[in-house]
Amino acid sequence: EVDVVVSTKSGVGLSLQFWQSVLQPLWTVIAEQSSDADGRESPNVLVTEDAQSVRKFARRVGGSEGKSAGEIAESRTIILLSGDGGVVDLINGSSHDESVLEQRQLLLALLPLGTGNALFHSLHKPLGKTEDASPLVLGLRTLFSGVPANLPLFRASFSPGSRIVKFTPTTEEPLGDDASSNPLHLEKEETRVSHLFGAVVASYGFHSSIVYESDTPEYRVHGDKRFGMVAQELLRESHPYNAQVDVRHPSSSSASQWETIPGDKHAYVLVTPLSNLERTFTISPASKPLDGKLRLVHFGTIGGERTLDVMMKAYDEGKHIGMKWDDGHEVRYEEVDEVKVTVLEEDERWRKVCIDGTIVDIPQGGELSVRKEEKSGFNILV
Known part of the structure; x- marks a missing residue:
């Protein structure tokens, strides 16, 4: 499953516009050209309404609402159109119970639409020195051709x-x-x-x-x-x-x-x-x-x-x-x-x-x- 979280209050408020004008049309084109008909099905889209929207979403998909380990989706990709705050809300809204962690496979993808975007810029720092591309272009490249790695937490x-x-x-x-x-x-x-x-x-x-x-x-x-x-x-x-x-x-x-x-x-x-x-x-x-x-x-x-x-x-x-x-x-x-x-x-x-x-x-x-x-x-x- 793929979820797109559009954080309307992040940064200068461009997340919804970016989704409607850039990512959604791009997703449609890729889906039409994909040989795997089921590989690029339409994502679930969450447009945030208030400061609690991402945490409520995290509780639902991250195993905090009393779901058994078997009821949690085995694999899920969450595309965040937000700043660091969206990542933080997602992490703290999800369950950290060991039995859930063993079953849950949440894969995050970041498109830097916040103010500081510390996590994105730190992850893409090696590219920033060699690629003459905007952060959002780098984010799109990573979304469609990146590889998953464990996200360290404290x-x-x-x-x-x-x-x-x-x-x-x-x-x-x-x-x-x-x-x-x-x-x-x-x-x-x-x-x-x-x-x-x-x-x-x-x-x-x-x-x-x-x-x-x-x-x-x-x-x-x-x-x-x-x-x-x-x-x-x-x-x-x-x-x-x-x-x-x-x-x-x-x-x-x-x-x-x-x-x-x-x-x-x-x-x-x-x-x-x-x-x-x-x-x-x-x-x-x-x-x-x-x-x-x-x-x-x-x-x-x-x-x-x-x-x-x-x-x-x-x-x-x-x-x-x-x-x-x-x-x-x-x-x-x-x-x-x-x-x-x-x-x-x-x-x-x-x-x-x-x-x-x-x-x-x-x-x-x-x-x-x-x-x-x-x-x-x-x-x-x-």
């Missing part, structure tokens, strides 16, 4: 009392006639959570604060400009995030061997299996597509000017790696099996962690733990 676990935080539109009408005030009509929604699965990034500090604050009503009203505005404000404040960061390395002979990163003030703690968070933002240059290795990028409280310099170097093919300063600060970069962040902040503003774009509030003294997931249950076309 598991992020949270202390009791942790909550997913997001802002959702209210049903109330705005008081004024000014349409620009509409984005302000959002309400904060919190949901208890014990763990999430991810394929892109887990972070605490500067990165997670940008993701969280740019989604608040105060900044949403500014549209796409909000990301730069939030970053500038956070650089100006240069808040020292109060936390303890512990690392377990692959070379550790025992699961109990942890190293504590010196100091209790941090600026940037980021764990990822990917090389790129955006097409030109290379946060982890040593990461190879689908190698399944987690890497940590970390630096302490180095101030706004240096932090900006680190970010700019990441846009310059990952040249931030190895940066050091005379006062002993450096950009720390290493492969890890697991990272634990104990959040010690009193102010909830500085207690937010980011898992593939989802924001989780950790209670004071609570913990985020990130480790590799042994079985993912997902393949992806590359």
Whole structure:
């Protein structure tokens, strides 16, 4: 079976247009020319209606709705016209029960119609250097001629009392006639959570604060400009995030061997299996597509000017790696099996962690733990 998921709110909202104008006609032509009459039958199409559409779909096809292993389709291809958020919703909406994982064969295909498209750009990085083609053209080539490979995941676990935080539109009408005030009509929604699965990034500090604050009503009203505005404000404040960061390395002979990163003030703690968070933002240059290795990028409280310099170097093919300063600060970069962040902040503003774009509030003294997931249950076309 083939499903096409059209995420209408991803990126700048071009997914439906791309499906109707490009992929659907292309699919029809290929189906007409295919010698295997049943090989290219019309796909099932899901056009998302709200933020829960993909998760509901995932529960239905991914074995979370109480279906027995025998009732789950043996083989299914899901074509995502979305950004990283569609992948995240699909992964977390599906069952991760071992009996289901053994039976389920979900194959994902990505067409990059989100904002950052970290997973797509990291998987296609080798092609990006040799092919003079747009990301969507590369995505179409992979869809029709790619091969399946296991998609590595990580598991992020949270202390009791942790909550997913997001802002959702209210049903109330705005008081004024000014349409620009509409984005302000959002309400904060919190949901208890014990763990999430991810394929892109887990972070605490500067990165997670940008993701969280740019989604608040105060900044949403500014549209796409909000990301730069939030970053500038956070650089100006240069808040020292109060936390303890512990690392377990692959070379550790025992699961109990942890190293504590010196100091209790941090600026940037980021764990990822990917090389790129955006097409030109290379946060982890040593990461190879689908190698399944987690890497940590970390630096302490180095101030706004240096932090900006680190970010700019990441846009310059990952040249931030190895940066050091005379006062002993450096950009720390290493492969890890697991990272634990104990959040010690009193102010909830500085207690937010980011898992593939989802924001989780950790209670004071609570913990985020990130480790590799042994079985993912997902393949992806590359």
